[in-house]
Amino acid sequence: MMSKTEAMSRIKKMILIVDDDPDYLFQMKYHIENFGFDVITAENMKEAEKALEEKPDLAILDLMMETQDAGFVLAYKIKKQQPRLPVIIASAVAAERGINFRVETKEDKKWIKADLFIEKGIRSDQLHREIKRLLKL
């Protein structure tokens, strides 16, 4: 039995991708549309905040945009507005090189609210799996 709200909801889930690298944005959109989702994109904070009005079902944010931790700031804002919207933070800077962004401390964990951290360059089938998991599909 399908509830009324479910029946009224969009057929395709919508995913918001925020990244200041136009090529990365293009490729992510390309893959995620191939997975069968709708995609909206934003290249900066301002565009992202506007795109949120479209009520996406999941957001994928780049970590380093205008500032080094723009992704964290945006994630914080999103979670404040829409606590149940799953957020993925993608970063090109890998922890295995000893350069990480210290999300380990208690204080950071308090305000950085991402559901998943991925490294850019993640295989598309892995990405698909993670999106399905977060959307409970």
Next chain:
Amino acid sequence: MEKLKVLVVDDEPGIRSGVQRVLKNYTVGFPFMDEDFSFEVMDAETGESALNMITHHEIDIILLDNKLPGIQGIEVLEKINKMSLDIAVMMITSYASLEIAVKATTLGAYNFIPKPFTPDEVKSAIENISKHLFLMRMTRKMKEEGRQIRFRFLSVLSHELKSPLNAVEGYLEIMKEKQAGENITEYMSMIDRSLVRIKAMRGLIMDMLDLTRLESGKKSRKLQNVNLNYLARMAVDTVMPLAIQSNIEIITNLEDEVQLTADPDEMEIIFNNLLSNAVKYNRKNGEVQFEVKQKGNNLMIRVSDTGIGIDQEDLPKLFAEFSRIKTNETQNINGSGLGLSIVKKMVDLYRGTIDVSSQPRLGTTFKITLPII
């Protein structure tokens, strides 16, 4: 005035009160310090009570006798060493054997003053040890700051290097899996974008090399008498192919003989960066004015363009490393975000100045003034 805490550890009451008296109104100053040091003296009769005081007060300097009723001075020193505290220790002792002296030095004792000592000897020893302490702390602080700057730089750099790799790799994956079908024309825009990103990455690496030159310091600089007219014309030749693509005219006003004691490679980097910016951020059919001339005891370099210009609020960010002004106009222009920071550093090397004035949509002018030595 900054106060240093001095702990005197000696079982002789005369020594303890003597040091108290001598240091009561004593101050130490150095030309390179903002404020003088004064001293607050505490004392302990035994090694045990000294260690207790060390854990409860932030002691800076210890005058430590070796021969103590309980544990010996050298053992106190050993414990301080183990706790790796930021304390300078000076041994005060009447009968120091070489063995003790060597051991104390190994454990980081700063020096020895033999007992009995005169007030002046105490003062001069305290002066030396304060200076030592100050320099040690300063060095540590500067190293720490340097590390942080380096760390930040490396994390931004690795981001800037990884982004183009990820972009190209992403396109190659799509092509490998033939996700857009069998027809190669479907992939042309991806190939073009990959080439653009690779080219930009090469530019970044070239800029990195310029920056490395700067960081490696004076050793590799080859200062000589150079004729800037020649170098300026070379720079114009270098940028010409790029200018022709957008039909941009480069108007030069170069004095025939402009001599400067300089490293020719560095001058070339300055010219190339300013000229290529003036072309890259110009409009089609635009114009670049390039002027090099002597004015009094200064050399003036001026590069103006008729390009997109820079918003007033973005001007302060212009010379920072990896800062690129992001607007709709700049998003399709390649740049590492290092060029102007390199130019600024080079100009600083010559004790010169760089000024920028700009009007959005009308153009930008960079003016460099270098003193002719």
